[in-house]
Amino acid sequence: MELLAERPAGLADLPGDLAGLPTPAYVYDLAEVRRNHRRLDSALPRGTGLLYSLKANPHPDVLGALRETGARPEVCSSGELRAALEAGWPGAQVLYTGPAKRDAEIAAALRAGVREFSVDSPHAITQLDRLAGEAGVRARYLLRVNDDQPVPGQGLAMTGVPSQFGADTGWILAEPTRFAGGEHAEASGLHLYMGTNLTEVDDLVGQFRRALGTAARLREALAPHGVRFRTLDLGGGFGAPFAKEGTAVELPGLREGLEALLAEELPGWRENGPEVVFESGRYLVGTAGTLVTAVLDVKRSHGKDIVVLESGINHLGGMSGMRRLPPLSPRLLGPGGPPALDALVAGPLCTPLDTWTRNGKLPELSPGDLVAVPNVGAYGLCASLVAFLGHPLPAEVVVDGDRPGAPARTSRVELVRTTDPASADRL
Template sequence: MNADEIARRFGTPAYVYDLTEVRAACRALRDTLPRPHRLYYSLKANPHPVVAGTLAGQGCHAEVSSTGELAAALAAGFPPEHLLMTGPGKTGADIAGALAAGVRRFSAESAADLDRIETAARAAAVTTECLLRINADQPVPGMGLAMTGTASQFGTDLSAVLAAPERFRGRVTGLHLYMGTNIADEDTLLRQYEQSITIAAALGFELSELDLGGGFGAPYSVPGDRYAFPGLRSRLSALLDQHLAGWRHGRPGVSFESGRYLTGTCGRLITRVVDVKTSKGKTYAVLDSGVHHLGGMAGLRRLPRLQPRPHVGTGGDAQPYTLVGPLCTPLDTWAQGVTLPGLAAGDLLEIPNVGAYGLTASLLAFLGHPAPVEVVLDDGEPVHVSRLALHRTEVPVTTPTPTIPAGNNNKTNNNDKTKEYAR
């Protein structure tokens, strides 16, 4: 369904998600990874219930980092036993709520985080599986955005674990290592996995799961196809064979995470030109969408240059435009100096490859504009149309429920059974 028909039937701005592409991306990533493996979908990339539900239907598990993501994953159809709860700021109440919902697998970011998980599990009389997230002592060269290897809120420094392994050995069932994100180069991906695998082997913990994270890149807001990593499966399998010989039999089971690769190329944002004007020699195209709908991290200077596709133009001479939205702030700027055919009010632009880190990674509440309509297509036909709405809920004035304090490092009754991993 093209932009004209979407705009005519549903209005603008409009996010459009293609489930055919979601399934294709999932197949492509599974074909890239060693087998057997477990694949977690990171809800933060796109928590839309139909998009996430499609990945649940493809056999993915889910990685969640908040009570909101937990609720979204359950609503999308992920069984609670298929969820991994992560994040550096899990409170005792967060953990207790996840346990009550049936979650049993957690990633612990520190000794104190592990204490909180164990304390909550004892209070609920349940058994948990805890992965210890490790912050490597050295970054991997070539990372666009390094998650570990430097001072970080993520994970426990490897040197601290090596200095006191008894604080963790026997209390954790696995390791979680996530080195970087949005990596387009196969060699860089392999280097990060090699470092993670050698760390796991050197620690010598008895592990049921080794979560190697993700980092699989995808084009964002620019034209282009999914990236390919044709040699990754064979090269990574060889590394695992070398250092962790039992991995093919689930000792440990190997898992990966992805959000961007699975959903990035499924989405586009259709926006309409509201006004075109010139100020002091610069031509502005004012759109009905902006950083409140896409790229809200512009204020943190992390929004890349967008390359929109003009779908309907006046056909005039091409010229450079500064693309801005309707917000009352100069930060509402998508790109400057983008050369496009002559634009006029009413023309449509498409921003490609924004199925990940789009609407819910933006400044949706700022100024109170309505959210874009979200149109989900399957085989080219709309199967779900909705609009996200924010609302205020009154909270009774009561005494806050105390959070569950850290425990005393007592061991939980970890289950040593071999895990099942998707083949």
């Protein structure tokens, strides 16, 4: 970890002095969100759709900017559904995913107008069919598929391994009648999310080729049972830098590769269907976010430099802070100067697990200095251990690089504990 710049990258256009920011703060630039959407949209075949995965960042201003671009929402919880509806998307545009859902969640989604769900098992199909019948509506589902083998080049295995996500391809082929729908829930397509955090165009095209090949096998198996695919969700996995320097990944040749692939595997799909859609979370918002935090203390302990920040594993890193995943070593940007410290960089939590790195090559720092972690617009605050030990949550500050005179908008999420057993049934 190094501190490199006089001012944290990505904040050059922030109104006012950084010293006036409430810290710690996640700062999101909506102009970067729009640029990322334009970049990805232009890299996908004409006539395909693009869904935004709210799990990456459900901030209402971020959602509003993406809704204005024409992206549709993909949610996997009642909280994310509420955020999508409050951002202005109608329930009919929502795809509700997730490997398991409570009856109350599905019933509430149906009441809100959601009609398309992703399911992972025969039980989930039966559950959706029953609840749609009780609501007096007809629902559709995309059958999520766990393919035979993992996709190479991905950051996190999403298919080809034992998983709560999807039904194994072999299972569907062996028992197609169990996946063919019910009286109130229609099988309308496949959900083929196979890879994540892929940064090479060849890897992306390779996973989509695999997905379309699997879709052809399943279409042949399910067609005799009355299933007609209206939608193919090919997932995404478009990579982006996280907690380190970098810019949004360029995708040269992706559109041409996908156009050729779709023409080969789905001739006439634009005229006759199915609708082809992709998903993205981190690519659209990852480079739009920066975590700004202050130095609280600098000292030496047993011959080691120690830098303590306002932010720790409770604000960035999610379960990596608890050693459930490999720990992060985020890049810090801040006051320049030659390396003078070989520091353990820690947060304020009362646990020795609260460290970001043990070997940070840093310039001299003093309490009150501001530093920043770039490219944390995705899976930053919303994936962090914000409730761990009850420390206050960071503020969220939204700026708009397309409107340099507009004031920054600051908000703060408050954790609320409820003992109302009916709350899960309300949006």
